[in-house]
Amino acid sequence: MRHLGYDLLGLFRLVDLDSLKRVIMHLYRNLKRFPGDLPKILVCFRDLGMNHAGYVEEYKDRLLKLDNRYLPQEVNLDSLTHIANLILIFNAGFSHPTILESMPNYTFRQVYFLNAKYPQCFPKMEDFDHPMERGQATNELMNPTSMTTLSNMDFVCETFNSVTRDAQDLLTALEFRACIEMLDGFGRQLHKICRLEPDMHMAVFAKGCIQAFKLTATIQSLVFQTTETRSFTSPCIEQCAELSRTCFSLFNLTRALLSVFLGLEVSTSRALVESGILAQAGAAFAAVKGGDGGLEYLNSQEHLQLINKIKNGTTAIPPTTSDTSAVHLEILKSCISSYKLPKIQVARWIRFFNGTVTCTVEHGLPATLECAQYIPVPVQFEGSVQNWRRSGGSWKDGSVAVLVELSNLKQIVVPLDSECLEPVGTYEARFSFSTKLVLGDSKYVKCKLIQSHDPSTLPASMFEEWTLRPTSALFTRAVCHDSTCASVLQMGETWYPYWNPLAQ
Known part of the structure; x- marks a missing residue:
């Protein structure tokens, strides 16, 4: 009787999105209650997707739990719910290709795998019309490390401004934990971009900036707690406050550099990263995290010489061939020239566990x-x-x-x-x-x-x-x-x- 019900659901056309949601929730429950019904339930999801493409397009982001502020994280195929959602969405996408244009790359790789495991749940793959060219689509879908650089650059720029603005509001409201958790989520996505695309230098800058901001939020939390409880002496609180100001300086520097980065040529941006401009954020981060290397580098002549070289334009930066890059390079130098080399000593007991x-x-x-x-x-x-x-x-x-x-x-x-x-x-x-x-x-x-x-x-x-x-x-x-x-x-x-x- 249940199997007959699945077949009937695949034939019906539901009147609105709420009806589709209720049917999907009942099918989710049956996936858990009746494991033997799995093949029939997945075929039912296939039919629902083909018959209700318009409703599926509206509900797609909720089904995949996508958050427009972060890059979507790949979902494990051990989840039957996720498998059912992919079958529903991609069958809707075969009749409405616009549904697939904004799908994360990992979903295409997973669908190719699922097509081999559940061929009855998908149309023939040779009829599949991916928005990319056919040859490029094959390479993208079969290569687990492929991502679109342009979309990642847009993601970094747009999301960075939004996240940092919200983080500043949370700091003002003394919501330190919420601020750190939000920055931590964004930082993990930046780390993923840096790992998958070594040439994504903008993400490297943004990652250093987020680390500096997380450090600032944590130091401010420590300063606030010690001020409230009066558990530390005044000199200790002054050290924390000085470190907090240093982190804000690093944050503002990297934030300014990020806006400049879009106008630089690839060879120029690569040379800037390799020359060590990120040492400011990285050094302060390493110093407070517990190692002495970052603290020593902050106060070293090598660091001072590097800053002076960048200010004077004597670093090994390739000559630019476009007027736009030349303008941005001048902006870059002016950003760095306003940076003040910190002279800080971080006490052992201030450093984090x-x-x-x-x-x-x-x-x-x-x-x-x-x-x-x-x-x-x-x-x-x-x-x-x-x-x-x-x-x-x-x-x-x-x-x-x-x-x-x-x-x-x-x-x-x-x-x-x-x-x-x-x-x-x-x-x-x-x-x-x-x-x-x-x-x-x-x-x-x-x-x-x-x-x-x-x-x-x-x-x-x-x-x-x-x-x-x-x-x-x-x-x-x-x-x-x-x-x-x-x-x-x-x-x-x-x-x-x-x-x-x-x-x-």
Whole structure:
């Protein structure tokens, strides 16, 4: 009877968008309640898309959860809801090509994959009329790193002004956490652009600017809290305020440079980036994050000489061939000439908590084991912490913890015990310990260090990244370097078959 209902829904034409929404929600519920109905439900989504292209066009952005302020992040095809949405939208797009013109590139790659898996849900792909030329479309769809530079440049320029304007309003309203979260989301998209397009120098400038602004927001939050609680002395607050002013100076500089960048030739913009103009934002960022390299560079003769070279126009910048680039280059020099070289010393205790953690699942469980969700498995944690908040000059048990997230989004907080720490200097320590966690049928484990038992609170480190570990396989040993895992996670890739030592 249900199968007959799916067939009838595919034949009907609904009267309005609200009716279509109600039908879609009922089909979503059936996807969860009746897994055996999957083929019929997907075919029903196909028919709904072909018969209601106009309504689908209005509802498309909500279906894909697109936010015009950010680049769309690739959605995992493990979601049946997302698969159903793609089938609905692309079948509507075959009769209304305008629907597909604004679709993210990743959706085309996913549809080519889904067409091979569910051929009954799509028309023949040779009849598919993509807005791009046929040869270019094939390359774009099959290349996971392809993105349109022009659209990215427009995105960076338009979104940057909007985001920074909203961030300034939030700072004025003392909404520090909301400001940092918004900048963090935009920063992740800029990082993705920089990784996928090395020549996207405007995104590099914008990324440095966002980092400086995030730093400013966090420092201002610290100044506000210390002023309210009077927990620090006046000289300490003055140091924080000086650092905040420095960050604002870096922010204003990079914001001015960003508006200039559109008028520069590619060779000129590349040379400017390679010559080290971004050292200002990067150095202050590194200094407060915990390393001494950035602070030393800020006060070095090399940095001063670089600024003077840029001011005097003696850097190795290729000559411009257009009048427009020459004008913009003059604007660039005037922007940099107004920059004042900061002379700051950042106290150790002002710097933010920072740390790395790696988790290793020594012996996983078979994914088909029904009782796997009740059996704990040994998990090894290794890493280091820097600049943690201490109580009474000594390590406070439980002040730092590992936040573990499973593929079903369940979170586990594992506190660090002082006994597992090996001091390395005054403000740094290494740790290594093993515990047993119930991982169930989770396909991966993500972990990061936090300085609280409450995962909803903002960690003291704004810049820490999740590290990704595959887990569920028989006798799986999942280990990889932090840098590799972070890049995999940021690129939106998926871990595929796990390494099984028994197969070696």
